[in-house]
Amino acid sequence: MKRITIEDVAQAADVSRQTVSRAINDKGEISQETKDRVMQAVRELGYRPNRLAQSMVTQRTYTVGLTIPDILNPFFPEVARGVQDVARDHDYNVFLCNTDDNPEVEIDVLRSLAAQRVDGIIALGSCIADETLTDFADTYRPIVITNRFTNHPHINPLIVDNIRGATLAAEHFVQQQHTAVGMLASDNVSFSFLRRVQGFRDALALHGLPYDDSIMEGGKPTISGGYGAMRRLLTRQPYITGIFAYNDLMALGALRACHDMGINVPEDISIIGFDDIHLTSIVTPSLTSIHVDKYAIGANAMTRLLAMLDQPDTIFPQQEMPVELVLRESTRTQF
Amino acid sequence: MKRITIEDVAQAADVSRQTVSRAINDKGEISQETKDRVMQAVRELGYRPNRLAQSMVTQRTYTVGLTIPDILNPFFPEVARGVQDVARDHDYNVFLCNTDDNPEVEIDVLRSLAAQRVDGIIALGSCIADETLTDFADTYRPIVITNRFTNHPHINPLIVDNIRGATLAAEHFVQQQHTAVGMLASDNVSFSFLRRVQGFRDALALHGLPYDDSIMEGGKPTISGGYGAMRRLLTRQPYITGIFAYNDLMALGALRACHDMGINVPEDISIIGFDDIHLTSIVTPSLTSIHVDKYAIGANAMTRLLAMLDQPDTIFPQQEMPVELVLRESTRTQF
């Protein structure tokens, strides 16, 4: 049960600790013969270096922190998987933490990760105040953050083109000659949210459609939140024929609300979601959505983080992720 | 950018490092006055102890490893969330790793976690050989493992009542007077799988229904795997009126296969899944399933792991998780 240390290997191979270290990390000169002998002992004892001790001296832990609002939101596992795969390829381990969209929890988690001396942090959907963030970044090394602008030298933003996504949705409605459309808005006023609203409204305005507050209805960015918001909106605005939801979960709630209210989708109402999570193609009718490559978000974020670690003095440009409208059964297409 | 250490605090408060340590961990005698002065300095400098250094001496890292087959399978986020919440309550951080049901990846990941000196490991759906597992456990401390029996002193099993779940499914079919039913089997021969098959077949046999290999059809335990398996099974056995799927994902695939083949669910065929993931109540028709409290699995596993850490010499009994049949729209109920 006692852990075997480099010292044990050294004794077994009858060399010094230092020589063992050289053999394992194959750096520095060392004779092939002694190296073989050492590696032999390593195998026999099943020795693996203690990462903690390594980290103490190298100041590298080979760990990163990934903060997400909630692992139960199916959007985030897809991103996380991208992070994890790239991490594993580079022998990194990932701490996964939920923030529940709560700024206090988030900063708490971030500080905990810092105390753990993770080499870097990927913060998805961060909701802490700008100042809190930059203060934290001042004392910490590389951070990749999504959908937030900053020019802090330690922070690299990765931006999904939310405005374009929302514009695509609006333009689809225009093209399909809808004249009254609405949006299901999130109660959590995130940066993504603001830009999705902005893009949608601007595009509607451009094409002469109503875009005031009366076409918006808020709710939690979940299925049940979307369900409630949809019912309220349709009560207020019964003539609406197109719905753009803040995200797919709300769109799914809207779908179910229509089902329960005897409204046919897409015959009576067309629905467009956002994110294109895996679920969209499973439900009936399948959901038209703004596609985002979630795996790539994660993979790119982690790749960039590693680059920042390798080149601490380089300032990297922010990354942009494209979006795409994917038409499915929840939108009618006649024109 | 330089990290502040306990030494910096000591200088700022004009005491020894030792006194700072005492102040933070508030143990040992220390005058209130100096303690206040130290804590003041701690706050001003924003000092947080280096977990790595702490761990070196205390031999506790306040980290655990959680291995799962795939975070993209919606079953696992629900469990993970339970683990993470309990972990956070105890100031623990969680490494989340995918194994892809690959024994080589899994043992690799386990060893990596061990090198990282995690205090314990929770292995969900482990697929490594018994001997590999016990060999690993010999050199490692507490492990909580699901759906696998062992009496290794370091390993505590947490068992979902798979046999009972499968029995409930079979008995439902019997009670609803189905006379020909089938099962969608997983290609991954996991321990859970074996018991679900066994429970289902035994119950069918008991009630005089056919239960030979011809009623089984294999596929990957995913939506598309279930889709393909369902089509093959129905081609072979067109008179089947009840389907028990290895898990909800396969059941969802079966649902879609029926949809595409013009078969009505539940009028023509009843479908029962397993796990009762969140998705089951979202799809149309909603899916009857064997409910398992996934969050509780995670929370219990983590709670048990902490108990094992606190009482290293105690041998804990294995935990059992009950199951329950939840009827929804995918099964007809006439009797």
Next chain:
DNA sequence: TTGTACGCGTTATCAA
């Protein structure tokens, strides 16, 4: 009540 000295397991530096 406070400070000194040692050790945790490893890598880096320098001398042999």
Next chain:
DNA sequence: TTGATAACGCGTACAA
């Protein structure tokens, strides 16, 4: 090519 020694940052006996 190898080995002794000093860090890394902290907790803990023990001494003052």
